[in-house]
Amino acid sequence: MESFDANGGSRLVVTELSHIKELVMQLEEHLGGSHDLCKLLASQIFSTIERSIGIITSSNFDSGPKRSAAVAGLADGLKTTKKRKMTEKMKNQVKVSSAGGGETPVDDGHSWRKYGQKEILGAKYPRGYYRCTYRHSQGCAAMKQVQRTEEDPTIFNVFYLGTHTCVPKTEAAAGKALQERNPEASGTMTVKTEGLAVAGDSKSWSAATTPFCKFSTPGSVCVAPEHSPFSAPSTSENWPVSPATSNSYHNTSFSLFHASEWRAQSELQEVVSALVVASTPPVPAMDVTDELLDVVDIDVSSFLA
DNA sequence: TCAATTTGACCTCA
DNA sequence: TGAGGTCAAATTGA
Numbered sequence: 001m002e003s004f005d006a007n008g009g010s011r012l013v014v015t016e017l018s019h020i021k022e023l024v025m026q027l028e029e030h031l032g033g034s035h036d037l038c039k040l041l042a043s044q045i046f047s048t049i050e051r052s053i054g055i056i057t058s059s060n061f062d063s064g065p066k067r068s069a070a071v072a073g074l075a076d077g078l079k080t081t082k083k084r085k086m087t088e089k090m091k092n093q094v095k096v097s098s099a100g101g102g103e104t105p106v107d108d109g110h111s112w113r114k115y116g117q118k119e120i121l122g123a124k125y126p127r128g129y130y131r132c133t134y135r136h137s138q139g140c141a142a143m144k145q146v147q148r149t150e151e152d153p154t155i156f157n158v159f160y161l162g163t164h165t166c167v168p169k170t171e172a173a174a175g176k177a178l179q180e181r182n183p184e185a186s187g188t189m190t191v192k193t194e195g196l197a198v199a200g201d202s203k204s205w206s207a208a209t210t211p212f213c214k215f216s217t218p219g220s221v222c223v224a225p226e227h228s229p230f231s232a233p234s235t236s237e238n239w240p241v242s243p244a245t246s247n248s249y250h251n252t253s254f255s256l257f258h259a260s261e262w263r264a265q266s267e268l269q270e271v272v273s274a275l276v277v278a279s280t281p282p283v284p285a286m287d288v289t290d291e292l293l294d295v296v297d298i299d300v301s302s303f304l305a
Numbered sequence: 306t307c308a309a310t311t312t313g314a315c316c317t318c319a
Numbered sequence: 320t321g322a323g324g325t326c327a328a329a330t331t332g333a
Contacts, residue, residue, distance in 0.1 A: 115327095118322090120322085121321085129325075
């Protein structure tokens with residue numbers, strides 16, 4: 001992993017996030033157009049996010065408490081077994097509404113296989129344990145834990161662990177086909193940083209500390225960062241969807257756009273929100289939003305308008 | 306028939 | 320020692 005000083009890392013992160021903004025803007029333009037192109041753009045967004053996370057984790061952002069050996073062990077591909085892999089604060093949490101009000105959270109674009117369920121002391125609902133379906137075939141170490149919230153059983157707390165190193169076959173094929181048809185789609189984007197509005201507009205983006213759910217349609221995704229990710233493994237391991245390496249951008253796609261445009265928008269919210277989580281410095285929660293937005297200026301409001 | 310889910314037992318950590 | 324996490328056999332469904 002490369003090494004960066006904090007300032008250099010911050011600049012790079014800003015550059016990468018600006019890249020994401022460009023991608024999102026392009027995506028917005030194509031939402032009514034090519035479905036494949038939208039998917040490719042989404043894939044690029046994820047790749048950029050991956051790089052950003054890498055920058056963050058290799059910089060002084062990560063100078064806080066180090067990952068526990070347990071978490072590191074998990075992230076390193078489940079080298080150890082039957083060990084307590086994490087504590088609550090070590091997990092990257094999002095809140096997800098149920099798919100159509102059903103028993104499971106809305107699809108996050110990856111294929112999961114349930115391997116266990118446990119009653120949790122003091123919790124009304126059991127916790128489900130999931131691994132990537134491709135764990136064995138591709139050695140994908142991604143895992144997640146899903147638990148209903150007591151306040152609203154239609155909302156799930158989802159804890160993501162590990163990195164998706166898998167490449168779902170159908171999506172890899174689609175990405176490749178698109179790449180052949182539309183090689184420019186993966187070209188370098190011009191980074192434009194001026195005129196970025198702080199996402200303080202409550203109608204467009206909630207703060208990193210504020211849960212949001214813009215779309216109330218069944219199956220919509222709500223995201224609520226609950227822990228500072230820098231007390232957690234602040235790496236791509238936190239990401240629900242992503243390749244493990246950021247080099248194979250075009251073969252690692254994410255099925256953001258399988259449903260409809262509103263779904264794509266809501267999932268993009270999730271993407272960027274998760275990024276905000278991953279970029280949050282280890283400061284008291286009440287300061288997170290302003291400080292973060294001073295550095296990470298994501299204008300998604302235009303995209304969501 | 307195969308893959309996914311369920312569930313009780315086992316293991317590890319705090 | 321109990322709670323949480325994982326395993327793996329049994330069960331279920333496509």
